[in-house]
Amino acid sequence: xxxxxxxxxxxxxxxxxxxxxxxxxxxxxxxxxxxxxxxxxxxxxxxxxxxxxxxxxxxxxxxxxxxxxxxxxxxxxxxxxxxxxxxxxxxxxxxxxxxxxxxxxxxxxxxxxxxxxxxxxxxxxxxxxxxxxxxxxxxxxxxxxxxxxxxxxxxxxxxxxxxxxxxxxxxxxxxxxxxxxxxxxxxxxxxxxxxxxxxxxxxxxxxxxxxxxxxxxxxxxxxxxxxxxxxxxxxxxxxxxxxxxxx
Amino acid sequence: xxxxxxxxxxxxxxxxxxxxxxxxxxxxxxxxxxxxxxxxxxxxxxxxxxxxxxxxxxxxxxxxxxxxxxxxxxxxxxxxxxxxxxxxxxxxxxxxxxxxxxxxxxxxxxxxxxxxxxxxxxxxxxxxxxxxxxxxxxxxxxxxxxxxxxxxxxxxxxxxxxxxxxxxxxxxxxxxxxxxxxxxxxxxxxxxxxxxxxxxxxxxxxxxxxxxxxxxxxxxxxxxxxxxxxxxxxxxxxxxxxxxxxxxxxxxxxxxxxxxxxxxxxxxxxxxxxxxxxxxxxxxxxxxx
Amino acid sequence: xxxxxxxxxxxxxxxxxxxxxxxxxxxxxxxxxxxxxxxxxxxxxxxxxxxxxxxxxxxxxxxxxxxxxxxxxxxxxxxxxxxxxxxxxxxxxxxxxxxxxxxxxxxxxxxxxxxxxxxxxxxxxxxxxxxxxxxxxxxxxxxxxxxxxxxxxxxxxxxxxxxxxxxxxxxxxxxxxxxxxxxxxxxxxxxxxxxxxxxxxxxxxxxxxxxxxxxxxxxxxxxxxxxxxxxxxxxxxxxxxxxxxxxxxxxxxxxxxxxxxxxxxxxxxxxxxxxxxxxxxxxxxxxxxxxxxxxxxxxxxxxxxxxxxxxxxxxxxxxxxxxxxxxxxxxxxxxxx
Numbered sequence: 001x002x003x004x005x006x007x008x009x010x011x012x013x014x015x016x017x018x019x020x021x022x023x024x025x026x027x028x029x030x031x032x033x034x035x036x037x038x039x040x041x042x043x044x045x046x047x048x049x050x051x052x053x054x055x056x057x058x059x060x061x062x063x064x065x066x067x068x069x070x071x072x073x074x075x076x077x078x079x080x081x082x083x084x085x086x087x088x089x090x091x092x093x094x095x096x097x098x099x100x101x102x103x104x105x106x107x108x109x110x111x112x113x114x115x116x117x118x119x120x121x122x123x124x125x126x127x128x129x130x131x132x133x134x135x136x137x138x139x140x141x142x143x144x145x146x147x148x149x150x151x152x153x154x155x156x157x158x159x160x161x162x163x164x165x166x167x168x169x170x171x172x173x174x175x176x177x178x179x180x181x182x183x184x185x186x187x188x189x190x191x192x193x194x195x196x197x198x199x200x201x202x203x204x205x206x207x208x209x210x211x212x213x214x215x216x217x218x219x220x221x222x223x224x225x226x227x228x229x230x231x232x233x234x235x236x237x238x239x240x241x242x243x244x245x246x247x
Numbered sequence: 248x249x250x251x252x253x254x255x256x257x258x259x260x261x262x263x264x265x266x267x268x269x270x271x272x273x274x275x276x277x278x279x280x281x282x283x284x285x286x287x288x289x290x291x292x293x294x295x296x297x298x299x300x301x302x303x304x305x306x307x308x309x310x311x312x313x314x315x316x317x318x319x320x321x322x323x324x325x326x327x328x329x330x331x332x333x334x335x336x337x338x339x340x341x342x343x344x345x346x347x348x349x350x351x352x353x354x355x356x357x358x359x360x361x362x363x364x365x366x367x368x369x370x371x372x373x374x375x376x377x378x379x380x381x382x383x384x385x386x387x388x389x390x391x392x393x394x395x396x397x398x399x400x401x402x403x404x405x406x407x408x409x410x411x412x413x414x415x416x417x418x419x420x421x422x423x424x425x426x427x428x429x430x431x432x433x434x435x436x437x438x439x440x441x442x443x444x445x446x447x448x449x450x451x452x453x454x455x456x457x458x459x460x461x462x463x464x465x466x467x468x469x470x471x472x473x474x475x476x477x478x479x480x481x482x483x484x485x486x487x488x489x490x491x492x493x494x495x496x497x498x499x500x501x502x503x504x505x506x507x508x509x510x511x512x513x514x515x516x517x518x519x520x521x522x523x524x525x526x527x528x529x530x531x532x533x534x535x536x
Numbered sequence: 537x538x539x540x541x542x543x544x545x546x547x548x549x550x551x552x553x554x555x556x557x558x559x560x561x562x563x564x565x566x567x568x569x570x571x572x573x574x575x576x577x578x579x580x581x582x583x584x585x586x587x588x589x590x591x592x593x594x595x596x597x598x599x600x601x602x603x604x605x606x607x608x609x610x611x612x613x614x615x616x617x618x619x620x621x622x623x624x625x626x627x628x629x630x631x632x633x634x635x636x637x638x639x640x641x642x643x644x645x646x647x648x649x650x651x652x653x654x655x656x657x658x659x660x661x662x663x664x665x666x667x668x669x670x671x672x673x674x675x676x677x678x679x680x681x682x683x684x685x686x687x688x689x690x691x692x693x694x695x696x697x698x699x700x701x702x703x704x705x706x707x708x709x710x711x712x713x714x715x716x717x718x719x720x721x722x723x724x725x726x727x728x729x730x731x732x733x734x735x736x737x738x739x740x741x742x743x744x745x746x747x748x749x750x751x752x753x754x755x756x757x758x759x760x761x762x763x764x765x766x767x768x769x770x771x772x773x774x775x776x777x778x779x780x781x782x783x784x785x786x787x788x789x790x791x792x793x794x795x796x797x798x799x800x801x802x803x804x805x806x807x808x809x810x811x812x813x814x815x816x817x818x819x820x821x822x823x824x825x826x827x828x829x830x831x832x833x834x835x836x837x838x839x840x841x842x843x844x845x846x847x848x849x850x851x852x853x854x855x856x857x858x859x860x861x862x863x864x865x866x867x868x869x870x871x872x873x
Contacts (some may be wrong), residue, residue: 105755
């Protein structure tokens, strides 16, 4: 069942064509990887799906509903969560309060019966799932002092707090050590086992290919290849796109 | 119909000249220079004192005023704004405070010569040697056109001008190309100030130099820029034409008191329909990713 | 100087500062007193002081409280990401609403003030609705222009009393009622806002200022929240305006004057932006001061301007931050190892 259908997305900024007629279908409860060299349009693609940018042409259907034209907060409330590449948390707030904010989304309020339950406890639970040690002082530190790895987890936690069905992770692995990546992957796999659909834009191909069901490759705004990780690895055109030379 | 057309055009030219400096500073470096109105008035008084106190010929005074005020703008940036660049609240408050200090100091030192109160000081008006005020008005249109043309040439064909446009479009990229945004920002402030001075010298002869005029100029510039779209020179021109003619028509067929309402209505209408201005491309929140 | 020989200065929170939302966490009268003291002193102190002042200075206190409310409102709005250069707009709308209701519809004071508060807030919010979606600078610019434009509008069209304004509005019963009302309103505004901002719901407003994109991506309609914040902030100012209309039995063009926009900002800058209590402190410093400076005329405003520039550029912390830091932390010299 296709939970997300992207059809013919084209977007240009001024004279630059960021995306050229890109289409892809995402099956429910799978992990789709989006890769491509820098500037290939990956983040624009994510921006369009999550509602931060409107395309020139094309449509995005989420469970049959067209998302184009909806503002980001409405799209989020429909069930698509988007993590940012450059993580900028709410610096003035402690880490766990960062997670309390999304608990005010209508989507979450509705599922918890609209009550003002103990949001702090819920926030701390989510943070624990994402790897913040519960009994330490880490969740209480102001977000401005958190190291990079924790910030990325915070972004992931935000989406989990939103109970998003589709999680779009923009370069989650960037800047993380191999150990950190290895510790985050089980969290992603757990999300998959809970029925979620995940889209990951990544540069860390090795780690991504271990968990992705399907991968699409963007280059200069065009989708040049789509298929399971193994096929992508061996594809000549993909190699050329990344390395720029005949391999 | 004829006089309405001509005076409408003149009015538009006045508006363009008033708004251009502010628009430029904002468009290039994103600095909303709320001291703009104060600079206008200071330029006026400065030129006045050059002429009346130092008895310099008009053209020389005008030139000196524009240049000096221009540099004053640059130093204003370097002195105050450098430290708070990027903090929008602070920038606005600081420039606004400067405006207050300048204008109220002038008021305190008695630079009041309006015809409504007994002048403590001599009336500070600047006059052109030519006795036909009408030619002065036509001059405004001419100078307005010349300024626009020169600006166009500058920003499209000189290195510095192109750097300006680069910064306006994408600051980070410009940084990596070796363009120094701090320098550019201070120069953009300077040019804005110089344009303000130029506008002052050309327009003030039509009336008197008043301290309250400073606030009026700021309001006018802001209104025109908001209607036309901040950062867009063409938008400012169009907005000036629309507002200028609307004001002239109102003055002719209703009364001159209602001209302020025209600006207000234009402002409210634009805000209701296209808040970023007619030709403005202030992206709404969503696109600033 | 934070180093002395081989020692350095260290700041530690005072042990007795209780951090809790719930009084069950407090264990001693001393701790309760420690928390209540800084709040009681100004409340009681100002109230007592005012009752003993001569009439002229009583009016000054009224004025001070009014400005304090404008300042608190400004601070609140700026904590929510909206920089207002036109508190006068909200103040003036409230004032005219009260004056009109009283003069043209003969409604009594205890109806006009609440009605004008709501009406003024509604009008202010409606007018500024389109600008909320745009960058902060736009909000600043529009709030700057609008009161000045309204002033010239009234002058030109002579509506709502024109240049003379509307006089002989109903007064409040007596001066004690006036003082009590405005003092109570001021403190209620302060404490309610503080509670509000530190609550979870209030969190959202602060985080909008930190990173509005992320709040959007968290499923929250930030425009709805900003609208709410604007309504609350402008209501506080509208109340002040309505109150003053009846305290001075007058409303007219001057209610849109820039003084009402500038002083709140200066008060916040001195007192400490973001603290909500700082602006009140700042108002209590600046307004009486400006009474003394009245003879200097425009120099007063020059003074505000200089303060603003200095505070904004060099001293962003403000007095209140300094005081509260001193109160809740202690410094000591610690040996470097």
